[in-house]
Amino acid sequence: MPCEVTYEELSEFALGDCEPGRAAELAAHVASCRECAARLAGLERADVVLDSFPRAAPSAAGMLQTRRAISQSIDDRRPPGEHEIMSLEEVARYLRISEEDLQAIADQLPSFEIAGRIRVRRARLVEWIEQRELLQMRERMRGELTRAAREDDGKGVA
């Protein structure tokens, strides 16, 4: 006697996706039909294999390229003044001074020329600011020491 139950129906039954009435019919059928019982067991084996089926993972080179592309894309959309390479206009805005004032100290800036334009690397600019801070701090300290020494001398004379 040929069995009318399809694999698709057994799959629905296995995942609990058929109508409750049909589920009861199929449960009774599988209990008496050896072939359907075997097919149901086959579906369960497929589930086990699929459940632990290896997920394909990207190559290291692909990962690196994607991370770089993302990073680049995020950089490109930064507001002006936040780019890694800055124009003098952006440097002036970053330093909160006028472009004229910047022109006056332009020869001290860690800049480079490309295609006839002056550009500044943000990282070098930050280093340059730190050096300036240090230098000015030392000058202030030296100034204070000199003043203190002078005062001491004055006392000594008096």
Place this chain on the structure above:
Amino acid sequence: MSDADRPTGGLSDDDLMAMFASGDRDAFDVIFDRHHVMVYNYARHLVRRAAEAEEVMQDVFLAVARAAAVYVRRGRFRAWIVSMTRNACFNRLNAERARRETQTGSAILMLPATDRATVPGEDLEAGETESAVGAALAALPERQREVLVLYAIEHMPYREIAEALEMPIGTVKTLLHRARAAVARTIASVRGEEDRHAV
């Protein structure tokens, strides 16, 4: 909110997207780490070639980064990223099909299914079954294949698959059961079990 939207770390994908949109770059790294394997694996089953799946992965995450500013928090990040991956894959597949048709008429390119693992000796069983499943998966029609990959390998619930693939849940179920039936038939034939049933 599904489990995927509220994982152990406490920050949902929507939280991370909001953080990224307000300038926190590290938030995007977390999003990438969380989803890139799923995106790649799903793409790999559709476009098949590793290099192309990697390109799709890159395109998808660049699009996610670009869309962060206008992203609407609805707890559906994963469905959204799957649907973007799908569009990227089908754009490529359609372009390739169009190219092939103009070049060679109606020639169908048979791509290699999976590398059949050759396991010597008595332990053939497990490897044979896995490679049979791989071959069966690769031979499925695209819509059945993507539903089976998302359901069985990526463990996505029906609702989320239906949302991502923009089809009714009933269609997801129909496609899934057809796919499972095809895979089970392949396993049965590999194991030498005669299927005498009406198909």
